[in-house]
Amino acid sequence: MKFKKTIILTIIILFIFSLFTSAVYADFSGSFSQGFANGLKIGTKIKQMKNIKWQKKQIKEIDEELERLLEQWKTFSGIVENNVESGKVSPESGKKLLVLHYLLLIELQEHRLNLFNGAKSIDKDEVSEEKQYFENVIETISLSGERINSKTLSNLSNLLSNDKKVLMGTIIKSGFSTTASQNKLKYNSFESKWEYAPSSSSLKLNPHENKWEFAMPDEKPKYNAFESKWEFASPKDKTKYNPFENKWSYEDSNSSLKYNAFESKWEYAPSGSSLKFNPFADSWSYE
Secondary structure (H helix, E strand, O other): OOHHHHHHHHHHHHOOOHHHHHHHHHHHHHHHHHHHHHHHHHHHHHHHHHHHHHHHHHHHHHHHHHHHHHHHHHHHHHHHHHHHHHOOOOHHHHHHHHHHHHHHHHHHHHHHHHHHHHHHHOHHHHHHHHHHHHHHHHHHOOOOOOOOOHHHHHHHHOOOOOOHHHEEEEEEEEOOOOOOEEEEEEOOOOOEEEEEEEEEEEEEEOOOOOOEEEEEEEEEEEEEEOOOOEEOOOOOOOEEEOOOOOOOEEEEEOOEEEEOOOOOOOEEEOOOOEEEEEEEEEEEEEO
């Protein structure tokens, strides 16, 4: 009988102990889970803060790098223009040099976008790769002399992507002219934009369209009935139809339709004009 009481007492004690253990375990387990979750949140926040700090640093370095490239590019562009216009390079090399100059600007825009997207998405490999590309560009266009040789042309070609190299060959084979244009980039302070305009032109207000445009001394606003708008034109200019773009415009009688491969459109252009890139407007036009 005593033995039976001992067994019952033991069972009761074990049962109470098991209840106590379960309660403690449940409490400990809940605290551990909560703590683990909080730890994860803190770790994620620290990582986010590090990423933000990295982004800010990269954007600052990217801005500095692009500013350095822009300064070097201005010098390089002057050397290119001087080599082509003064005949320091052969006509064939001159064509290749001009096309390389234009295509590199497009290439730089694409790499610039990749660089910022890489920084935005915390893609460190992409940022490192694009930074190295810009370093290569700066090194290549930092010419020690004023004359560009075949080695420089080859180094510049290597900076182009494969599709740009194919496009370069297509443009060169098209037989475009390297004749220097009389049009230069001018800043239109009233419209806050840069545009190509003849050196002898000046800003004039088109009162009918309420905007300022560069125009030659003999050009005045004329009404284009086909487009229902006013545009500057000289007395000799006539309205011409562009069937590819389905629009009319005042044009010089000597101008003809040319295909602008960079903008994928047809436009009227004077004979001897060539495609020029406007880096401020990110556009190409015959000038």
